[in-house]
Amino acid sequence: MTTDRPLRADAARNRASLLAAATAEFAERGFDASVADIARRAGIGKGTVFRHFPTKDDLLAAVVLDRIDGLAALARELIEAPSPGPALRQLMEAAAGQQRQLDLSFLREAGGVNARLDDARTDLFASITALVERAQAAGAIRPDISGLDVILLMCAPNYVVSYVPDPAPDLWRRYLAIIFDGLSPDGAGPLPA
Amino acid sequence: MTTDRPLRADAARNRASLLAAATAEFAERGFDASVADIARRAGIGKGTVFRHFPTKDDLLAAVVLDRIDGLAALARELIEAPSPGPALRQLMEAAAGQQRQLDLSFLREAGGVNARLDDARTDLFASITALVERAQAAGAIRPDISGLDVILLMCAPNYVVSYVPDPAPDLWRRYLAIIFDGLSPDGAGPLPA
DNA sequence: AGCTAAACGGACCGGGCGGTCAACTTGTTA
DNA sequence: TAACAAGTTGACCGCCCGGTCCGTTTAGCT
Structure with a gap:
């Protein structure tokens, strides 16, 4: 199903900071935290979030x-x-x-x-x-x-x-x-x- | 401040069923229950809800x-x-x-x-x-x-x-x-x- | 019955949300 | 270094929500 090609370097970096931002934001505001806020906190675009997680x-x-x-x-x-x-x-x-x-x-x-x-x-x-x-x-x-x-x-x-x-x-x-x-x-x- | 005129009969009835509906709906869905749903459940219009509670x-x-x-x-x-x-x-x-x-x-x-x-x-x-x-x-x-x-x-x-x-x-x-x-x-x- | 003010209701508004997309940038590979 | 695929981005879409507004209905009084 999923061909496990290794992640590009910048993509991996973004994914990590996204995860960190999401963890923090969810912890502070609960599930109602908006995706836009999480993206901003991670320093990436909103579209990128949805690329990593559908x-x-x-x-x-x-x-x-x-x-x-x-x-x-x-x-x-x-x-x-x-x-x-x-x-x-x-x-x-x-x-x-x-x-x-x-x-x-x-x-x-x-x-x-x-x-x-x-x-x-x-x-x-x-x-x-x-x-x-x-x-x-x-x-x-x-x-x-x-x-x-x-x-x-x-x-x-x-x-x-x-x-x-x-x-x-x-x-x-x-x-x-x-x-x-x-x-x-x-x-x-x-x-x- | 508020001149306590007695509530009109239908208004009192509506207020009561509104409260009942709100209680039930909040209990079932939490605070995320929508006002529209509550109004529908109470059998009244959405505007009426906001008349009773700003x-x-x-x-x-x-x-x-x-x-x-x-x-x-x-x-x-x-x-x-x-x-x-x-x-x-x-x-x-x-x-x-x-x-x-x-x-x-x-x-x-x-x-x-x-x-x-x-x-x-x-x-x-x-x-x-x-x-x-x-x-x-x-x-x-x-x-x-x-x-x-x-x-x-x-x-x-x-x-x-x-x-x-x-x-x-x-x-x-x-x-x-x-x-x-x-x-x-x-x-x-x-x-x- | 007729009048009036209280009450009603639903179309409507502005805003924020999750999710999409097509143009653009960049890491990678040969 | 050239070229391509992988990755990025923010404008954009549709939806739903809380709240407003005004034309309509109706209870209560005489």
Whole structure:
């Protein structure tokens, strides 16, 4: 299908700065950031953006993709960690700390726009599930928690913080700490649903 | 300023169905729901919408207002409740259960668009703070929690659930339970920030 | 019933968006 | 260095949105 001819030098450069600009802009303004603004920030023309990514959605997918890849890589490492409880927490901190506003959007079905994205998500999901199971075996977290629970909850601090007027840059740690405590095995009663 | 002449009968009817339609539409599609769609759903013309609310923001404010008023009323009641811990939880459940997607947006400065909204928010905040303090005095939740923490966290379940493909209608209870457990006094170590 | 002002509604406007295109520039290769 | 393909660009298109306006309808009063 795609003949993988190597990218021309300037094209590669533009692609990189485009990705950086998109990451920043999406982080600051959310998905509503306009393509024109992103292009301006990257110092390239709007047309060039669409040459690299046929659609704004594809651009977002690319941005989100390497976040997920990074997280998945970390998760894979952490599976081997000696103490699974702290390892799980470390992963959640990495997730909450690095992303800002991108949030949970990557959970949406990519609709085949980007098959790589679907793979990465599946991969991340598998690693997190393994991590969770190890943490449960070690008695670090309650047994009725799933990998999905963790994925969902690790994004909550960012969401919550995004609504406080002048958030301290690491305020998210506060809410992550509370949520992580909620995962501990001495909680009251079984979880609904 | 505003001479409070009583509303004409049809105008009152329209205003009511407009509010209902706006509530539903905002809940389903978020703030991006178009005014035209809301008008159509209410069975009125678009111009009529702007007659009742000069701006889309004002319409949202009105919708949000009675959510907050309702919550504030409940909070005020619950302050007198015999067991403050469950009372606080009940409030958080009411907040998480009734709203869908409106989320935390009401925390944004209304910018004077609607002074009533600011008042209601302040009122809710005060009642929740009182509730929290009583719960702390009873040893039901950890002492380093603020009213703001509770407001933020009680909206998280809804956010989180909105990203799962086919959520059970009360899946939010699951995440609220986890979060509420995180508020309990036997958490590990002091909270950051 | 008849009158008036309140209320209605939809064509219309300006602006911003995602996406396209054809003329132009530039890296690459022989 | 010549020539071509790959890459760039910004003007442009169509669409949709929030908001306006004015001709029309209608509730309420006498």
